[in-house]
Amino acid sequence: MTATPATGVQGEDRDDLTREESKALRRRSVRLLGSLLAPLKGRFVATLVVVVVSTALQVAGPALIAVGIDTGIPALVAGDWGPLAWAGGGFVVAGIAGALLIGRYQIMQAKISQAILFELRRRVFRKTQRLSLEFHESYTSGRIISRQTSDLDSIRELLDSGLGNLVTGVLYVLFTGIALVALDPPSGLVLAVALIPLWFLTRWFQTRSQRLFRQTRTTSAKLIVRFVETMTGIRAVQAFRKEGRNDEVFQGLVEDNRVANAKVFRLFGTFDPGLVLIGNVTVAAVLLVGGFRVADGGLAIGVLLAVVLYVRRFFDPLEDLAMFYNGYQSAAAALEKISGVLEERPTVSDPDHPVPLPDPRGRLRFDAVRFGYGDGPVILPEFSLDVPAGETIALVGSTGAGKSTLAKLISRFYDPSAGAITLDGVDLREAAPRDLRSAVVMVTQEAYLFSGTVADNIALGKPSASREEIVAAARAVGAHDFIEALPDGYDTDVNKRGGRVSAGQRQLLSFARAFIADPAVLILDEATASLDIPSERAVQTALQTLLAERTAIIIAHRLSTVAIADRVLVMEHGRIVEDGSPAELIAGTGRFASLHAAWRDSLA
Amino acid sequence: MSAVTRLSTLAALWRLVRFARPALPRLIGGMVAGLVAGLVALAIPQVLEVLVDSAVGADARDAIVPATLAILGLGLLEAGAILVRRWLVLTPNTRVEAAMRSALYERLQRLPVSFHDRWASGQLLSRAVSDLSLIRRWLAFGLVLLVVNGVTVLVGAVLLIGIQPVLGIVFIVGALPIWIIAARFERTYSVAARRSQDQAGDLATAVEESVHGIRVLKAFGRGGYVQEKFERQAEQLRGTELEKARAAAVLWRWLTLIPDTVLALCLIVGVIIAAQGGLTAGALVAFFATATVLRFPLDSIGFLLAFTLDARNATDRFFEVIDTPVDIEDPRDPLAIEAPRGRLEFRGVHFRYADAKDDAKDLIDGVDLVVEPGETMALVGITGSGKSTITALVPRLYDVTGGEILLDGVDIRRLRLSELRRHVAMAFEDSTLFSDSVRDNVLLGAEDRSDAALKQALEVAQADFVDDLPNGVDTVIGEEGLSLSGGQRQRLALARAVAAAPRVLVLDDPLSALDVDTEARVEAGLRRVLADTTALIVAHRPSTVALADRVALLDEGRVAAVGTHSELLATSERYRFVISSLDDEPHLGEGCGLDIDDEVRRASRDEERGAETLGIPLGEGGRS
Numbered sequence A: 001m002t003a004t005p006a007t008g009v010q011g012e013d014r015d016d017l018t019r020e021e022s023k024a025l026r027r028r029s030v031r032l033l034g035s036l037l038a039p040l041k042g043r044f045v046a047t048l049v050v051v052v053v054s055t056a057l058q059v060a061g062p063a064l065i066a067v068g069i070d071t072g073i074p075a076l077v078a079g080d081w082g083p084l085a086w087a088g089g090g091f092v093v094a095g096i097a098g099a100l101l102i103g104r105y106q107i108m109q110a111k112i113s114q115a116i117l118f119e120l121r122r123r124v125f126r127k128t129q130r131l132s133l134e135f136h137e138s139y140t141s142g143r144i145i146s147r148q149t150s151d152l153d154s155i156r157e158l159l160d161s162g163l164g165n166l167v168t169g170v171l172y173v174l175f176t177g178i179a180l181v182a183l184d185p186p187s188g189l190v191l192a193v194a195l196i197p198l199w200f201l202t203r204w205f206q207t208r209s210q211r212l213f214r215q216t217r218t219t220s221a222k223l224i225v226r227f228v229e230t231m232t233g234i235r236a237v238q239a240f241r242k243e244g245r246n247d248e249v250f251q252g253l254v255e256d257n258r259v260a261n262a263k264v265f266r267l268f269g270t271f272d273p274g275l276v277l278i279g280n281v282t283v284a285a286v287l288l289v290g291g292f293r294v295a296d297g298g299l300a301i302g303v304l305l306a307v308v309l310y311v312r313r314f315f316d317p318l319e320d321l322a323m324f325y326n327g328y329q330s331a332a333a334a335l336e337k338i339s340g341v342l343e344e345r346p347t348v349s350d351p352d353h354p355v356p357l358p359d360p361r362g363r364l365r366f367d368a369v370r371f372g373y374g375d376g377p378v379i380l381p382e383f384s385l386d387v388p389a390g391e392t393i394a395l396v397g398s399t400g401a402g403k404s405t406l407a408k409l410i411s412r413f414y415d416p417s418a419g420a421i422t423l424d425g426v427d428l429r430e431a432a433p434r435d436l437r438s439a440v441v442m443v444t445q446e447a448y449l450f451s452g453t454v455a456d457n458i459a460l461g462k463p464s465a466s467r468e469e470i471v472a473a474a475r476a477v478g479a480h481d482f483i484e485a486l487p488d489g490y491d492t493d494v495n496k497r498g499g500r501v502s503a504g505q506r507q508l509l510s511f512a513r514a515f516i517a518d519p520a521v522l523i524l525d526e527a528t529a530s531l532d533i534p535s536e537r538a539v540q541t542a543l544q545t546l547l548a549e550r551t552a553i554i555i556a557h558r559l560s561t562v563a564i565a566d567r568v569l570v571m572e573h574g575r576i577v578e579d580g581s582p583a584e585l586i587a588g589t590g591r592f593a594s595l596h597a598a599w600r601d602s603l604a
Numbered sequence B: 001m002s003a004v005t006r007l008s009t010l011a012a013l014w015r016l017v018r019f020a021r022p023a024l025p026r027l028i029g030g031m032v033a034g035l036v037a038g039l040v041a042l043a044i045p046q047v048l049e050v051l052v053d054s055a056v057g058a059d060a061r062d063a064i065v066p067a068t069l070a071i072l073g074l075g076l077l078e079a080g081a082i083l084v085r086r087w088l089v090l091t092p093n094t095r096v097e098a099a100m101r102s103a104l105y106e107r108l109q110r111l112p113v114s115f116h117d118r119w120a121s122g123q124l125l126s127r128a129v130s131d132l133s134l135i136r137r138w139l140a141f142g143l144v145l146l147v148v149n150g151v152t153v154l155v156g157a158v159l160l161i162g163i164q165p166v167l168g169i170v171f172i173v174g175a176l177p178i179w180i181i182a183a184r185f186e187r188t189y190s191v192a193a194r195r196s197q198d199q200a201g202d203l204a205t206a207v208e209e210s211v212h213g214i215r216v217l218k219a220f221g222r223g224g225y226v227q228e229k230f231e232r233q234a235e236q237l238r239g240t241e242l243e244k245a246r247a248a249a250v251l252w253r254w255l256t257l258i259p260d261t262v263l264a265l266c267l268i269v270g271v272i273i274a275a276q277g278g279l280t281a282g283a284l285v286a287f288f289a290t291a292t293v294l295r296f297p298l299d300s301i302g303f304l305l306a307f308t309l310d311a312r313n314a315t316d317r318f319f320e321v322i323d324t325p326v327d328i329e330d331p332r333d334p335l336a337i338e339a340p341r342g343r344l345e346f347r348g349v350h351f352r353y354a355d356a357k358d359d360a361k362d363l364i365d366g367v368d369l370v371v372e373p374g375e376t377m378a379l380v381g382i383t384g385s386g387k388s389t390i391t392a393l394v395p396r397l398y399d400v401t402g403g404e405i406l407l408d409g410v411d412i413r414r415l416r417l418s419e420l421r422r423h424v425a426m427a428f429e430d431s432t433l434f435s436d437s438v439r440d441n442v443l444l445g446a447e448d449r450s451d452a453a454l455k456q457a458l459e460v461a462q463a464d465f466v467d468d469l470p471n472g473v474d475t476v477i478g479e480e481g482l483s484l485s486g487g488q489r490q491r492l493a494l495a496r497a498v499a500a501a502p503r504v505l506v507l508d509d510p511l512s513a514l515d516v517d518t519e520a521r522v523e524a525g526l527r528r529v530l531a532d533t534t535a536l537i538v539a540h541r542p543s544t545v546a547l548a549d550r551v552a553l554l555d556e557g558r559v560a561a562v563g564t565h566s567e568l569l570a571t572s573e574r575y576r577f578v579i580s581s582l583d584d585e586p587h588l589g590e591g592c593g594l595d596i597d598d599e600v601r602r603a604s605r606d607e608e609r610g611a612e613t614l615g616i617p618l619g620e621g622g623r624s
């Protein structure tokens, strides 16, 4: 259990962290928070000034009332309006100025909190795009989503109300305290005594709440993961009557989350009245001490009133502070998770000294490459291959042989565990990522479309593409006709995951996307598997022109593709077992010859 | 959002009662406790009045102690009441939230696929998570404080009048503009609040897609591009949030300004009255102490109002989903099929997607087709001809828009969904897998969850690779099964359909990701199952068609021809175009598969069948 260290996103689900680990996580979150606040320093200070002034103005209220009562009444009785005018006028001015500043402050603080949220969203998004597939495979999308939604929600809560509460609260307490001591030192002493139980109460709350808040984050992430998965696979869920079972599981997760939340609230439900209690007892104590002094004539009534008001007001913002603390704990737990994601380093990392590939030709070499996913079994034991620039390769082999793996290595989704892959003599690990991405494009086995229009989806291959280019690409792969038939043509929304179009149409669109990207090396992983034969033939024709001077690796089970290849590779268990021109291999007696025969036989 | 007139905020929030009912008693108890706390807080200044008045009087010393004790008592009472409020309100509210969340999930699971086509997943998620937790917080704090503070302000106002009528009236009249400002605020804020929640949902969608589509994004190096798009969206959300903040700031400003000015006014008037002897010092103290107690409830109105409007929008968003009618559901008087045989009949079936153009003809435009019990029917047609759509009609993922589909003579809409879907099992063209164990994925719809059933299904689908996985059938496969190869995924999805042991198997292009050898072996396995199962198999390749007894050609939304493969090859020009047009292979130029005599082929298939019944495994040799 304790084996998983708490770095990065590891140990995210653990709630038995040691003190050290817990501290380290806190430090990490604080660092993150600091880095978010640093660029906002100026604004932060300005906001602070506004708050300080407006709080000071508000704190002046009771003192002005005291002046009004203690000197205003006697003066007025004596016919002097001066003191009353001062007190009343001062009150009005303080009120108006305070209000204006409060309004200003609200906007300023919203700007800060939105800036922080924006920056966090941006960073997490960027990080998730950077992180390697290896990370995504184990982390799952649901957890990323929960980082970007529910975790950010709780940080937002802190920033929106909490941070304001903190600043105003602390200032209020400070100013009130000072005003109190200045007005009547003995009452200040009473207040000081009250701080002792306050400290203990807060400590108790703090130690308890940390772990509980962590649980709320973990449990909410779990239910989000489940939710996302169900909605993604809704067809299978319904067709296989999984709803009932899912309901149960989900209810369990909701309940876990509820219990975690309830625990936190319960803690808070004790803490909060605790504060009120301390506050009220202090008020009584101040009254007792003050009352006797008033009776002795040692204290003016107005002052006693002001003192009582101050003491009460001293504890009011403490509740806000508690609220802040609550928000802080919850946000800190969220920050822990987020900073964990941000701390992750992509296993496929960007080179320190990127080698540019300004004019890629497309020569590919595998040099004794060895690869396995994570700690899993070795998929490519020792793979060597040389593909001259411009050659079209057909890669065939039984399912699970490692064809897609090979393709993913060329696209640098993963790095080999030994050996090297080079493009035009440059190790992929050294190549400038941007150049590499534009030089090598892969149409993946899963034709994924994003919600958005057809045109947007094609243009993903080349964001700068004009409508004409998009249409030309669609025409080239034979997708134009069906696109035109859609309700809004190229501007039809394909719905989530391209659910609006058929599987074959999806493949055509992915293909158009690759077509428009115009790379030096094109990898097609089963890109025509869901197409009907006429469309497949259209694609083949398109390919012949498209691939004329490009390096291409075409993975296909339908051996029709082989027709346009210069060279055929047969792969078995991560090894090339046959390599030659199609005609050679077909004429031979090897594996490919029999595959091809079987395939031909199956054709009609 | 909808054409229906917008409900008033009160009516909109009132809908929550349906879910909040169990919590209502405690919620009301919490309000009462909150009221007690509020009233006690108001009572303290009144005692203060007595104290102050007596402190200046003759019997000062004797009065101080009891008055202080009274205040202490009230203070304890207030703290106690707050404690009670908290404890009463918090737990039941988490229950309300949990119940709503489960209800939303349950609803979503039962809403038809057409609903999910329309709704972005991020929008659903943001409803299930952010909106519901907002509603919970509102029920626990917003609502309770709204009621408590409202009453406190009212009682306080009465008290103020009681202390000094003129002062009280000045205070109350002065505070009236607050309501006007609040009403105006509701209009401006509400719209922005709704927009921000929707934008947050869109943002969640963008995040989800950027992760689910990560392979495409990486393959094209488009991380930066989507990043920009995402930032633009996030920027919009930020804009809306600032708009909200501005509206709130205006409200806040007035809500601070008005009470403060009014208080200043009261101070002046109060002092004048006191100077004329119309008010004791104690009363003046009490007045201001009371007015101070009212400060927080008055101030909080702005915040509570904004909170309430947020909650209202969240409630709207929640009910948008909950109130969507489930239009594919169990019939009122369901029939049952006593002894299912698996005869599947399409009778004049029409179907069009909801978003089709009005003048477009139906996608499925009168399909008539009968699949006899135990028969295997292949469905062939060009891309986008509606094959997958037809398969989705059988388990009622969509409902026909005309005509009917009959299972053993019963319209499938007369059957319970659970019964229908027990009789029918599907393998989708994109093998939808879950990040569960292989076992759970395969046995997803199976009644018989034994190891033997699992093994058999895996065997039929030739999914022997499972044995090589780290934990065998208990290996948890990655999200959407993406840690498996394409062919492995497809075989698991196939095994799942087989394991459900249905009367009718619907397979949508089930062999597309398999190599020729494996395909042949899977077909051999499938034939065993298909011998006594009705099957509808979408096929693009002749090799898949080979599984079928008969083939239906889908063209222009109708079944253009039905017959055996060879019959259709011989009679249908269109069929030849769709299925066997690879007759020209420029580079290989060895002539085409068509030259094989039909008779010979059929004979060889029959041989294979014979071989299977004898239990002889079929290798590639069996086919050549």
Ligand SMILES: Nc1ncnc2c1ncn2[C@@H]1O[C@H](COP(=O)(O)OP(=O)(O)OP(=O)(O)O)[C@@H](O)[C@H]1O
Residues within 6 Å of the ligand: A137, A373, A376, A379, A398, A399, A400, A401, A402, A403, A404, A405, A406, A445, B482, B483, B484, B485, B486, B487, B488, B513, B515
């Ligand atoms: N992300 C992954 N994590 C772990 N193992 C994986 C992953 N992807 C693939 N594998 C395993 O690696 C092996 C090779 O998979 P690969 O996808 O390269 O096969 P393939 O030749 O493309 O097969 P197919 O024709 O079915 O697509 C398989 O056994 C598969 O289970």
Ligand SMILES: Nc1ncnc2c1ncn2[C@@H]1O[C@H](COP(=O)(O)OP(=O)(O)OP(=O)(O)O)[C@@H](O)[C@H]1O
Residues within 6 Å of the ligand: A499, A500, A501, A502, A503, A504, A505, A530, A532, B117, B353, B354, B355, B363, B381, B382, B383, B384, B385, B386, B387, B388, B389, B390, B429
């Ligand atoms: N959810 C949907 N909403 C609206 N239109 C849809 C939807 N799904 C599919 N279509 C449209 O209906 C037509 C038929 O789609 P369907 O998926 O049934 O085709 P198919 O015959 O299975 O094609 P393929 O061989 O490519 O899988 C297509 O033109 C497609 O654009």
Ligand SMILES: [Mg+2]
Residues within 6 Å of the ligand: A403, A404, A405, A445, A525, B485, B486, B487
């Ligand atoms: Mg593959």
Ligand SMILES: [Mg+2]
Residues within 6 Å of the ligand: A502, A503, A504, B387, B388, B389, B429, B508
């Ligand atoms: Mg289809």
